[in-house]
Each structure stands twice: as structure tokens, then as C-alpha cells.
Amino acid sequence: MILPGAEGPAHACFFAAAVCMGPGETLLELPLSRAEAGAAVRLGACSADRTETASSDPKAVEMASHHVITIQPQFSSPPQASEWQTGLLDCCSDCGVCICGTFCFICLGCQVAGDMDEFCLCGSSVAMRTLYRTRYNISGSILTDYLSILCCPCCSLCQLKRDINKRKELGIFW
Structure with missing residues (x-):
């Protein structure tokens, strides 16, 4: 995008970088903000009557030597492992969920899948339990997920x- 006020095909000023070319000058890219680029055009930094080369300007050389950050810093420590909000056999802690799971297992599976934005029939699968466990960094393995679903799918x-409900109450469900 060429700024208004930049004249002639031999040179142009851009918002992200200024490329000024005149007779005998070398190409030099300068990182400029929109305001700085506009000021450069108003001051005639990209005019054809410029006699000094861009590389002789110490500010231009300093600006051109800045490094671009391409990798964002990461957290220094891994997220801490958490545990399930309730145990596998804590059905009495929420009787409504327990009754729904006992008498309408498929309905509860669809509710879980809906909470997780997944397909309805996946709610009671090993994949759903593993996805949830890894999303919230809950300790365990695929084997423990498989065994818990194999031995007591309702529980x-x-x-x-119950864990989804508790995390919603705490405001940490996403």
C-alpha cells in the first residue's frame, strides 16, 4: 500500500517498511509505523531530490538492525497436574447425575458430548474421557480411562x- 504523497515509480513508502530508492541508492528496508511512514513522506524522505544514501543515516542503520521476534516465549514450568473433582464411585455427591446415568445413560452421554462440543454418541467413549482428562491435565492414562469405562461405564x-458441573460452578470449564 503506497502512502499518499509518495511520488514516482522509482521509490515508494510502505506502512510496515519504507523502501527509499533514488539515483545510485541501494535498497534499504526500515521498519516504520504508520505515523512514522507518514512523517517520512511529509519530510520528503522518499523524494527523488534526496542526495545522501540511506545507509549513511545512523538512525536508519539502527532501525534496520532491530531483530524481529518470530517465536513467542513459553511458560517456564509445565501446567500442574490436577485430579478429578469427584471420585469414580462418588455417585451420592450429585444424585441427579447418578439417576440420569443409571436410567438414561444415552441422554447423559449426549449431555456430556454437548458440554464438550462433540458428537452426541461420543459422550460415553474412551476418547471423550481421554480428551477431557488431557484438556484439564488430569493425571491418568488411556488404559485407566478404558478400564474405568469397561468396568463401570455408568460410574x-x-x-x-459431575466434573464438568463442578468446573462450570468454579468458572474453569472451557
Whole structure:
């Protein structure tokens, strides 16, 4: 995008970088903000009557030597492992979830899948439990997820729904 006021095909000023070319000058890219680029045009920094080269300007050389950050800094420590909000057999802590899981297992599975923005029939699967566990950095493995669903699918699904409800109450469900 060429700034208004830049004249002639031999030189142009851009918002992100200024490329000034005159007779006998070399190309030099300068990182400029929109305001700085506008000021450069108003001051005639990109005019054809410029006699000094861009590389002789110490400010231009200093600006051109700045490094661009391409990798953002990461957290120095890994997120801490958490645990399930309730145990696998804590059905009495939320009787509504327990009754729903016992008498309408598929409905509870669809509720869990809906909470997780997944397909309805995936709510009671090992994949859903593993996805939830890894999302919230809950300790365990795929094997423990599989065994809990194999041995007691109702309790496993109820635990998942109770955990979702607790995290919603705490405002840490996403």
C-alpha cells in the first residue's frame, strides 16, 4: 500500500517498511509505523531530490538492525497436574447425575458430548474421557480411562458429568 504523497515509480513508502530508492541508492528496508511512514513522506524522505544514501543515516542503520521476534516465549514450568473433582464411585455427591446415568445413560452421554462440543454418541467413549482428562491435565492414562469405562461405564460417565458441573460452578470449564 503506497502512502499518499509518495511520488514516482522509482521509490515508494510502505506502512510496515519504507523502501527509499533514488539515483545510485541501494535498497534499504526500515521498519516504520504508520505515523512514522507518514512523517517520512511529509519530510520528503522518499523524494527523488534526496542526495545522501540511506545507509549513511545512523538512525536508519539502527532501525534496520532491530531483530524481529518470530517465536513467542513459553511458560517456564509445565501446567500442574490436577485430579478429578469427584471420585469414580462418588455417585451420592450429585444424585441427579447418578439417576440420569443409571436410567438414561444415552441422554447423559449426549449431555456430556454437548458440554464438550462433540458428537452426541461420543459422550460415553474412551476418547471423550481421554480428551477431557488431557484438556484439564488430569493425571491418568488411556488404559485407566478404558478400564474405568469397561468396568463401570455408568460410574465413569457420571464422574465425567459431575466434573464438568463442578468446573462450570468454579468458572474453569472451557
